[in-house]
Amino acid sequence: MSKKPVIHVVSISAGKDSQKVLLKAVERVPRESIRAIFCDTDNEHHHVYAHLDYLEQTTGVRIDRLKADFTAQLAAKRVFIARDLRTRREYKRVPKVDRYGRPVYLKNADGTLKLVPVYAEDDEDGEPIDWRPIQKMGWDGGRKVRWSNKAKRRALSVMYPSGNAFLDLCMWKGRFPSRKAQFCTEELKRNMAVAYQLDLVDAGYHVVSWQGVRRDESHNRRNARVFERVGRGMYIYRPIVEDTAAQVIQFSLERGVRLNPLYREGRSRVGCNPCINENKDGLREISRRDPEHIDRIEGWELIVGMCSKRGFSTFFSDGHDAADRRKVYAALNIRARVEWAKTTRGGRQYDLLADVTDSTGCASSYGLCDSAA
Ligand code: SF4
Structure with missing residues (x-):
C-alpha cells in the first residue's frame, strides 16, 4: 500500500463472528483508525441494538448505524404506476x-x-x-403487464415512506424478498457498506474491510481468502476464516465480553427477526418469545400486498406459484407459517410439546449458554 492513511472498516452484525473481528481489530490496530459500521434493516431484534451499545462501551469504538432511504424510489414508483398504460403481455x-x-x-x-x-x-x-x-x-399463456385501475388506486393509497427501511424497500419492490431474489441483503446491507467505504476512498484513505467470514459456515465460503485486493485503494481482510463457531465464542468469553443474548434464546444466527430464510425452529422460537414481531410482519404483509399488482404478498415464499394468488396467500401468510412451524412430520402433525416447552429456558445452539450468560 502507498503512504495514504489507512482506515479499518469493521462490519458489525451484533453476532459472534463480527464481534470477534472487532475485538481482534482493537487488539491489532490503533483505535482511531477503526470505523465500525452496522447496517440497520429496521427488522432487527431489540437485543441487537442493546448489544451494539454494549460493544461500543466495551471496546471504546463507535459503531456507525447505516440505514437505507427509499423515499426517492417510492416517489418514482408512484409516478410510474399512475402513468402505466402498457398493453403488452409478460410470459413466464x-x-x-x-x-x-x-x-x-x-x-x-x-x-x-x-x-x-x-x-x-x-x-x-x-x-x-x-x-x-x-x-x-x-x-405460460402470459398476462397483461399493465396495472389495473383498481390495483393502481390500492397501491397509491399506501405507497408513502413509512420511515422503516425494510418495509419501504418491500413497498418499492411490490413484494417481499425471497431466497431467489434476496434483494434485502443487497439494498439494506451490501450497498450501504460499499457506499460508506467508497466515500472513505474518495476522501483519500486506503480502506481495509474486516469481515467476519468463516470457511466452515457454508459451501459457498469454503474457499474464502484471508486477504484480497479489491482495487481503488480497497482491501478485504478476513481474520477468522479458519475458525470454528466454538473458537469464535471462546475468544469473546476469554476476554470477558458477553455474546448477544439472542444465542441464549435458541437463535443460531443474529440477523433480521425474522429473516426471510428463517427455518421452522427459528420461526417457532420467534412466535413464542417475540409475538409482537409476528404482529408487525402481519401488518407488513397487508401493506406490501396493497403495493403489489396482484394485491397479495407474503413474507415467506417457497416458490409456491398457484394461479390463484389468494390460495397462495392463505397458505403462506405469516400466521399460517407460524402454525406450520408448530407441527412435526413435514407439517402434517402438531408437535404436542411445541407449546409446553419452557420458552424462557436457555436454548443456545452452541451449548455454551451458561458461560455465555
Ligand atoms: S438477515 Fe435475512 S431478511 Fe435480513 S437482510 Fe439478510 S437475508 Fe434479508
Missing part, C-alpha cells in the same frame, strides 16, 4: 406437461431420463439420498 417459464397433464422430462441421447441428485435438507455436501428426473420447461 413453467414446467411442461403433455396433453394428459403428465410431466414431460428431459432425456439423454440414449433415451434414458436425465437425473439430478437429491440431498437431505441442509446437507448439500453429503451423499445424495435420491435421484430425480428433470422436468422440461415451457412458456
Whole structure:
C-alpha cells in the first residue's frame, strides 16, 4: 500500500463472528483508525441494538448505524404506476406437461431420463439420498403487464415512506424478498457498506474491510481468502476464516465480553427477526418469545400486498406459484407459517410439546449458554 492513511472498516452484525473481528481489530490496530459500521434493516431484534451499545462501551469504538432511504424510489414508483398504460403481455417459464397433464422430462441421447441428485435438507455436501428426473420447461399463456385501475388506486393509497427501511424497500419492490431474489441483503446491507467505504476512498484513505467470514459456515465460503485486493485503494481482510463457531465464542468469553443474548434464546444466527430464510425452529422460537414481531410482519404483509399488482404478498415464499394468488396467500401468510412451524412430520402433525416447552429456558445452539450468560 502507498503512504495514504489507512482506515479499518469493521462490519458489525451484533453476532459472534463480527464481534470477534472487532475485538481482534482493537487488539491489532490503533483505535482511531477503526470505523465500525452496522447496517440497520429496521427488522432487527431489540437485543441487537442493546448489544451494539454494549460493544461500543466495551471496546471504546463507535459503531456507525447505516440505514437505507427509499423515499426517492417510492416517489418514482408512484409516478410510474399512475402513468402505466402498457398493453403488452409478460410470459413466464413453467414446467411442461403433455396433453394428459403428465410431466414431460428431459432425456439423454440414449433415451434414458436425465437425473439430478437429491440431498437431505441442509446437507448439500453429503451423499445424495435420491435421484430425480428433470422436468422440461415451457412458456405460460402470459398476462397483461399493465396495472389495473383498481390495483393502481390500492397501491397509491399506501405507497408513502413509512420511515422503516425494510418495509419501504418491500413497498418499492411490490413484494417481499425471497431466497431467489434476496434483494434485502443487497439494498439494506451490501450497498450501504460499499457506499460508506467508497466515500472513505474518495476522501483519500486506503480502506481495509474486516469481515467476519468463516470457511466452515457454508459451501459457498469454503474457499474464502484471508486477504484480497479489491482495487481503488480497497482491501478485504478476513481474520477468522479458519475458525470454528466454538473458537469464535471462546475468544469473546476469554476476554470477558458477553455474546448477544439472542444465542441464549435458541437463535443460531443474529440477523433480521425474522429473516426471510428463517427455518421452522427459528420461526417457532420467534412466535413464542417475540409475538409482537409476528404482529408487525402481519401488518407488513397487508401493506406490501396493497403495493403489489396482484394485491397479495407474503413474507415467506417457497416458490409456491398457484394461479390463484389468494390460495397462495392463505397458505403462506405469516400466521399460517407460524402454525406450520408448530407441527412435526413435514407439517402434517402438531408437535404436542411445541407449546409446553419452557420458552424462557436457555436454548443456545452452541451449548455454551451458561458461560455465555
Ligand atoms: S437475508 Fe435475512 S438477515 Fe439478510 S437482510 Fe434479508 S431478511 Fe435480513
